[in-house]
Amino acid sequence: MVERMTPEAFKAECKRKGWTGRALAERWSKSEAWISRIGSDPERDLHWDDAVRGLPDLKCLNNS
Structure with a gap:
């Protein structure tokens, strides 16, 4: 099972993907x-973590 993202990890993943x-x-x-x-909510519903993990890389989208 995938672990819950910390607030820092959530924000870092968004930033890494250019969002x-x-x-x-x-x-x-x-x-x-x-x-x-x-x-910022460490107890956010897990589907938001899944949504961030599944975001497309915005940098790649902008270069298409």
Whole structure:
């Protein structure tokens, strides 16, 4: 089973894939504040960790 991401790991994975809070909020139709709250919550629902792990690499998308 995959372990829950820490808030730091959640944010680092977003950054590694080139996603900002603003871009992620737009992609998921949420507010930037909501994205920040979810990212900072160590008890967030696991499907949000799965969603971040499954995000496309934004740098690759922009180069396509």
